[in-house]
Amino acid sequence: MSNIGPYDERVKNFSWTIAEKELGYKPGDVINIGWYCTDRICEQGKGSKVALHWEGHTGVEKTYTYNDIRLASNTIGAFLRGLGVKDGERVCLFMDKIPELYLGFLGILKIGAIAQPLFSAFGDESLFVRLSNAETSAVITQKKHAPKVRKILEKLPHIRHIIIVDHDGVAPLKDREVAFSLQKSVPVEHLDIHPTKAESASVLHYTSGTTGMPKGVQHVHYSLISQYLTAKWALDLREDDIYWCTADPGWVTGTSYGIIAPFAIGVTQCVLDAGFSAEAWYKWIEKRRVTMWYSAPTAIRSLMKAGDEIVKKFDLSSLRHLASVGEPLNSEAVVWSQKVFGMPFYDTYWQTETGSIVIGNYPGMEVRPGSMGKPFPGITGTVLDPVKSEPYAAHGRIGLVALKFDWPSRMRTYWNNEEAFQKKFRNGWYITGDRSKIDKDGYFWFAGRDDDIINTAGHLVSPFEVESALLEHPAVAESAVVSKPDPINLEVVKAFVTLKPGFTASKDLDLEIMNFIRKKLSPLAMPQEIEFVPSLPKTRSGKIMRRILHAKEWGEEIGDTSTLEND
């Protein structure tokens, strides 16, 4: 029997107090995610249970019990406090998927500071816009990533400390840098946990916007209620599971379901900090006897490409339940997974802004391959007519995916940008920015995004950000960035570029511009193709019409071009 049981029954009798009761929380109580993920599990007598099995790309392994992660998060929390970091201040985690990332996240929350995880692959410009917007006080990083922080430090007066977790003690520390070693620190047995309340800010995740710079999605400690219950019911996570969430905590999946929910439930988590290869992934499942696996469509498509034969080389019989998030999960992938693993990947849908799964396929429910499933109990989801901003009277029509904004883990605002937050609502509905239809049985079928944002390998890239970065290259006069289809990543970034006088298109320039963006922004934001063009399609008022370029890339109808200047 699955944790959720019969879906319709759960919907009928639903209340978030189910999670509150299980977690022993009453409205008005102190609620601190760091404490729930570590101290509480130890208080239940499970301190010696393995919380984390970690393996790095060189094959180094580390194992931490719940008591170990309690002590380590205390130690990092105490160190930050000792530096003068106060509750409410933003502390950035800028690291590979090393244990300090997970333990630091919990330590930051324990002292009531706000955790701001950022991908270690980010270039200096991506880093700068996020650190300056959040007015971050401290950055925890590794020595190999410190140069990127140093490069922009002069423009970041709010940063008081750069904490380097693997400093060798030899190289001189630079401006505002301080060394910290978890191994060499005396474990802190008692830490005064900051008495955060339900609405105290917890995590700040940056997400791409269509027209402006990235927005900081601000979450609160009460998010735990949704994250805990959705992990139990949608992912069917149980205390005795060996759980592998493949997401990086730079992405919300890696924090909501890669740290918070699994530790609050008290499972054993596995983290593999190595690049993707089908062989390495299957080996990891076999070695760790993974039972529950939460991954993403791009990875699943890559596994499909690696073929069926390789699957047979490994003993994957420990697997019990599989789920996916981040991009449309094509029906072929669901059917393939059933064939090779003996069970389907259950698609789940949510966003950085929702903080937890809001639509999903639940164990025990009939999976319709290609559908995102149904709203989680307690979530009211619908599809709005884009013109009237009201739910369609009949099913089957594509419209805007909209939600009643009332569950515990919903974002509370965009950091320093309440105006952008308010713009997400229409007629009392939260507008996700996605399009979908609902079939007669209530299943949602994803149809695409309702804006220009590019979802490449599950990561949202803003064309605006890439275009802005392109303009900083000396050869680029104008640019337009759209997506183009890709068999594995579903879509990738493509840039159309006009050159300044004196520059000519060449393979070298093409590579130079690509590299320029990779270093400035990130490998995912890097255009996979640059097309040099004499001019870009524009409206008579001079606005670049990305829509036309997009339609051409996807072989779609171009639609109305009456406003096109050069038609």
Ligand code: PRX
């Ligand atoms: O467009 C939808 C897509 O990813 C967006 C959210 O991205 P992000 O905020 O980075 O969070 C991703 C991790 C939760 C959505 O607006 N998306 C997410 N899940 C699905 C999806 N698209 C189709 N099917 C999904 N299951």
